[in-house]
Each structure stands twice: as structure tokens, then as C-alpha cells.
Amino acid sequence: MGRHFVLRRPVRTTERGEGYGQLIAVLAVVATIGFILFKTLPVYWREQNVKNELAELARKYAIGAKGYITEKELENQWLKISNEFNVPEEAKFTVNRQGGKVTLKVQYTEPINFLVYTYDWEVNAEASDSTGRY
Numbered sequence: 001m002g003r004h005f006v007l008r009r010p011v012r013t014t015e016r017g018e019g020y021g022q023l024i025a026v027l028a029v030v031a032t033i034g035f036i037l038f039k040t041l042p043v044y045w046r047e048q049n050v051k052n053e054l055a056e057l058a059r060k061y062a063i064g065a066k067g068y069i070t071e072k073e074l075e076n077q078w079l080k081i082s083n084e085f086n087v088p089e090e091a092k093f094t095v096n097r098q099g100g101k102v103t104l105k106v107q108y109t110e111p112i113n114f115l116v117y118t119y120d121w122e123v124n125a126e127a128s129d130s131t132g133r134y
Contacts, residue, residue, distance in 0.1 A: 047110075
């Protein structure tokens with residue numbers, strides 16, 4: 001009396017795995033994007049920290065804080081920052097002071113090694129401050 005029949009289509013051996021091609025393609029794209037992010041995010045994070053520290057150096061140098069009065073002291077502070085964030089040794093650090101305005105610049109290239117290509121990430125950080133703000 002209460003029998004229900006479920007209509008099933010017969011499984012053909014030629015149809016098995018038909019949806020796996022799209023799955024593999026999507027997973028390959030996701031894995032590629034993940035790999036690129038894995039390689040570039042640490043470099044981006046390091047660049048942002050260097051820019052932050054450079055702005056702090058400019059502020060302290062502009063007001064003449066203790067340990068930031070001469071250019072030599074400022075370069076020593078930069079060396080500490082560059083060691084902390086693994087900035088390449090060939091980084092170019094320049095100091096420019098005109099009147100009450102201070103401008104600090106850092107330029108370097110950081111290579112990002114992808115499996116088949118090496119991308120050179122250019123970092124051009126600049127921070128300026130003036131004594132009139134305080």
C-alpha cells in the first residue's frame with residue numbers, strides 16, 4: 001500500500017568524475033592566490049612598519065629628542081630599525097633638514113621569490129615633520 005518508488009537514473013561509467021575538472025580549476029586558482037599572499041604579505045607588513053618607524057624618527061628628530069639630536073644618532077636609530085625589520089643592507093637612508101622641517105627617506109628593493117619568477121618590491125618611504133607643530 002504505502003510503497004514509494006524512487007526514480008534513479010542508472011549510473012554510467014563515462015559520467016563519473018564529471019564535476020572534478022571545475023573543482024580542480026577552482027582549487028588551483030585559490031592555491032595560487034594563497035601562495036602569492038603568503039609570499040607578499042610579510043614584505044608589505046615590513047614596509048608599513050618601516051614607514052611607521054620612519055615617521056616616528058622624523059618626529060623625534062624634528063623636536064630634538066634625546067638620542068635624536070645629531071645625524072649620527074639618527075643613523076644609529078635607523079640601523080636598529082633596519083635590523084629589527086630585516087631591511088636589506090643596501091637600503092639608502094637620507095636625512096634632509098631645512099630650517100625647522102625634517103625629511104627622512106629610505107629606498108630599497110626587496111626581492112620576492114615566486115617559484116618561477118623573482119619580483120623586485122620597490123620601497124620608497126618618506127616621512128617629514130617640522131618643529132612648529134609642537
